[in-house]
Amino acid sequence: MKEVPKFYNDLDLTLKEIEYLLSRGVKDRKSCFHYTILSTVNNKTPESRTVILRSFNKDVFELNIHSDSRSEKINQIEANKNVSCLFYDDKKKIQIRINGQAKIEKSYQPSWEKLTNWSKRCYLSENKPGTEVGKPSSGFPDRFVNESPTDKDSIEGLKNFSVIKVIISRIEWLYLASQGHRRAIFKILREGSSYKIDKKWLIP
Numbered sequence: 001m002k003e004v005p006k007f008y009n010d011l012d013l014t015l016k017e018i019e020y021l022l023s024r025g026v027k028d029r030k031s032c033f034h035y036t037i038l039s040t041v042n043n044k045t046p047e048s049r050t051v052i053l054r055s056f057n058k059d060v061f062e063l064n065i066h067s068d069s070r071s072e073k074i075n076q077i078e079a080n081k082n083v084s085c086l087f088y089d090d091k092k093k094i095q096i097r098i099n100g101q102a103k104i105e106k107s108y109q110p111s112w113e114k115l116t117n118w119s120k121r122c123y124l125s126e127n128k129p130g131t132e133v134g135k136p137s138s139g140f141p142d143r144f145v146n147e148s149p150t151d152k153d154s155i156e157g158l159k160n161f162s163v164i165k166v167i168i169s170r171i172e173w174l175y176l177a178s179q180g181h182r183r184a185i186f187k188i189l190r191e192g193s194s195y196k197i198d199k200k201w202l203i204p
């Protein structure tokens, strides 16, 4: 039987593992934590989609996702800020479920400046994401199919660029092990700019 990891019976080490996995996910494209399933509420219907985890700040328990300001998820968040982010690593047998409140930062320059012009292409579509079209299209001008936009071209995309900041309120952990699964909840109890973390084991 596989040996259990150090965090198996330790809530503090479990939280450290969560912080490590999310921080690693931001940097490592091969990590399963590089992607998350972001769920929003559309009236009363849940909507989920894959997005890239762009940043995780373990000091304030916030994470960032990038998106087109004209996309449906932005409208949904503006109407209801409650979101969830789901992660699962099949090799590590770890699931992380995050709940939080999202804040939209439109045309957020510090994040925009970190993108390459190649990535900025996605924000250059004339029509908003989800627009029905008569023929297949990437949305952005044909000349950018094989060629990166110049700095001058790409700046046009900034008006369509948003950062979705998720202010985390709870993190639920599930670790699958043959010796017995482990499930825990970490509630981020905020008071102004400070917070306390309430940590509890749960029956899986």
Ligand SMILES: Cc1cc2nc3c(=O)[nH]c(=O)nc-3n(C[C@H](O)[C@H](O)[C@H](O)COP(=O)(O)O)c2cc1C
Binding pocket: 035, 047, 049, 050, 051, 052, 053, 065, 066, 067, 068, 071, 072, 073, 074, 129, 130
């Ligand atoms: C691997 C992968 C990564 C993606 N990353 C993002 C992302 O970081 N931001 C984003 O807005 N959409 C991303 N998408 C596209 C979304 O899943 C979704 O199709 C799109 O944002 C439209 O969603 P909406 O209509 O609910 O707003 C990604 C899709 C895949 C498959």
